[in-house]
Amino acid sequence: MRWKRLRRDPPPPGSFGGGSGRGPLFTAACIAAIAIAACAAPPTQPEPFARRLLVAARRTLPAGAELLPDDAAKPGEAKPQAVVVAGGNLWIFLTNLARLTGGGYAPASPSYAVVLDPATLDTKALVRLERDGKRCLNAGYAKAAGDRILVACAADFAGAGALAEISIADRTVLRVTPVEGAPGSLLASGPVVWMGDLAGGKLIGIEPETGTIRTPVEVCPLGAAPFEMVGDVALAQGRAFAACFGRDQVVEFDVATGQPLGPRLDVGDGPIAFARATDSLWVLDNLGSTLSRVRPGPPAAALAAVLALGQTPTGVDAHGTLLAIANSTDGTVTLLDATGPAKLDSADLKHPGDGTPYPWGVAFGEDAVFVALNGPGEVVRVELLP
């Protein structure tokens, strides 16, 4: 009696969810200030003109064999996952995992960032995520933070994780810092970068400048579900929140210590990603295929499953009052107006006659939404139209 499906389909290799979290404009503004107060300020409101989506261009990304695999006979599958728009460029991160005989995946080589022109999708650079012999393996989450991009490297989910920092201007890897756990989502706040653990309900804290690794803090203890992970971490109204995927809850935590605060808020099934728009933190419920809403408060309050989305949403980004959501199983990207909230439009990302291309990470640009297609290894530019 298999009445719960984790997903409709087996996830593609290296699929560990995410997207780039909040909008790059907001993120960049926050990180530049390196202050909670600054992050609490509302982002610049874009022109609320966009109401329709148009798939304008798509580009195939490098395959595993082109990524200098450790064993040339066993190249990885270069699956694009995280998407960031920063420094006038589009950054797509390739997990690069090889399928193991007997099940599971293992990194075939360090992950890569592909730097593209957001207007033409022409490739400008390919950045191998390693430095000083330290490797970023299985890079699934990335976020712009001031002059750099932070990349969480989950490796094989067995503890050999890392945080990579890339110079946006130079397109070079500045530092790779190994950490325990399988880091996923990212939140930069002051000197600390908090990363949600994809192999447990912990927050992994690191101070990159000093190399200090904080003792992991359990914010999502194991509940009734046999597995727990932190789906995402984010700031809203100066308060930090973590999504507990197995418990279907959002919990506030102390951004200085990582310790959980206040009551746990029930949201939809399988919260996996946050986006901040209007006065709320919007929560993507991966298993329930819904959008939940958290008002940071105080006191914080949640409205679970306020809107039905496409099937198995994985990535979300915000741009003013707009939300863009990648629906993995349906193979679509949906544009929402968070002031409703109301669905404005949805674009089909499938090749004609094909099944879903598993859209994953999503990020707003100036006049378009960029979506990483995990299945065929492509990036799509979806234009915003009035």
Added chain:
Amino acid sequence: MVTAAALATLAAFAASAQEMSATVRATRPAADGTSATRVETEAYAGELRHAADLAGCAPGAMPLDFGGALATTTVSLRGAGADEVRVVLDGNVLNSPAGGGFDLSRIPSALLDGVEVRRGSDARAGPGAMGGVVSLVPAARSRALLTAGSLGTLGASASGVFAGEAWRLLGAADVRRSDGDFGYHRDPTPEIAGNDAAETMLRRNNDALLGSALARAEWRRPGGVRLDGLLLGSRVERGLPGDVFAPTPLARQDEWSLLGTLRLRVPAGPVRVEVPLSGRAGFTRTQAPMAGAADSQQARDLALRPVVEATPGAWRLTASGDAGGEWFDGPAHGRRERLHAALGLEAAHARRPWTWSLALRGERWGSASALLPRAGGSVRTGPVVVYANAGAGFRPPSFDELYFASGPVLPNPELRPERSWSGDLGARLEHGPLTAALTAFAATYRDVIVYELYPGFRARPYNVGQAATWGAEAEMHWTPADLVPGLSFDGAATALSTANLEPGANSYGRALPYRPAARVVARVALARERARTALEIQSTTGAYTNRANTRSVDGWADLRGSAGVRLAADVWVSLEARNALDVQDRMTVEGYPLPGRVVLAHLSWEPRAAGGAEENP
């Protein structure tokens, strides 16, 4: 072509006045209280049916069709999953040790006289009968059928019975093939209804080639001693097209299986001893859809299931045993084996108007064990029989769940068996040509094996599922021969409610996904000496497709019909239409698109009962 056939049928009806008998179903609350329905193959003469089509006509049964003329089809009962339904053929278990529901499309109606659907947990059937048992009754009559029609479907089947004084031999063979490609409509952006036009998709890699052969032999000796044997071989080669979200244009399945039973029956006064030895071997080769690599696996099992039965007076005392093993070998599983043993005792008593039965069975299946009680009975008052049944069930984890490791799917060797309790209470009315039954049922399940998230966004099975199901079943069979000779009405309806009892704000108290709340099958048939026709509607409500009940698929209705005329002697020509309204946006709860209108033409040889029908042993 359709018009010509319809006119020919009408003309034949006008010229015919003699009724033909065609029993579609028999509602059978057995002496032990079991709620059961037997669907007869004969009622669907002139139609291309397989075992799942027949089982799906019983209340409580829900076929899960992967979409296509010869597509994989499993059956769930009373909300239990297909892998929680035991499928047997003449005592042989057909469920694979690998797990999953048995694909009943592999057994065509040409090899069967009927399908008996016994609903509710029944430990006497062995492990895996939590939802009930689908029992396939082997063919025992001569007939032949040639088929051609939509989706590039072609089929041929024949069976023959040969008998002497002390022996009887039956042989049946069937081969079917289908291109399987069809177009269907789909909204490319279903999250916003009506924002763009539905697109027409092509269902590809849906071809199938199925072949099967059945042989039965029986040898009777003086004193009632009987030796009989059965051999069933089947071959399947088909595309695995995937679901609507993730088509798999390159995935293929190539499978053969052989099973057999040799059974000795020795009566000694009121005691009967039966010693069946059953064995099975199967080979499956699957072209992995994602990796492009082939995965070959082999399964074998062997079991001895002796039965000793004594019938002193109104009593029937039964002791049954089960000892055997199953062996499995494949790259994704490794080489595995599991031994099993069971002992069951049953005491049944029948003295009008009462019947009752008490049973207890102990099972040891690998490292899993269970003690399973069961009680049932019935009482007759006039034309009404009231029956009740309660029992426990269990299902040991399958080899897939214990050991299968491939890509994002991981095994869990620590799994425990699933367990269930179920019961029902019903009444049957037998009033002249009308038979009708109404049954209420309920069941609870615990330690249900559910695939959950595992680090790395992989999936791993756990014993975390808990659920309750309840509902009602109704069925009727009416043959108003005094009004219109040869006319019959059949109906089966199921109302199903489910509750997920797994803790969690988005699970507890919600309906289980993939369980339609209602299903109705209604059929009216008219059979005369020289012509016959039938009209059938199958309707299934929509269902949730996730545990939070935030997504669902729509229900659908399928209008079917057939008409045939006798050409000469025992030769018939028939025309059959499925999904006659040509609805092209239907999809199963599992996300498999269903084809539009399918039209099939049949040429059949159907010797009358006196010439070919034999009693099943």
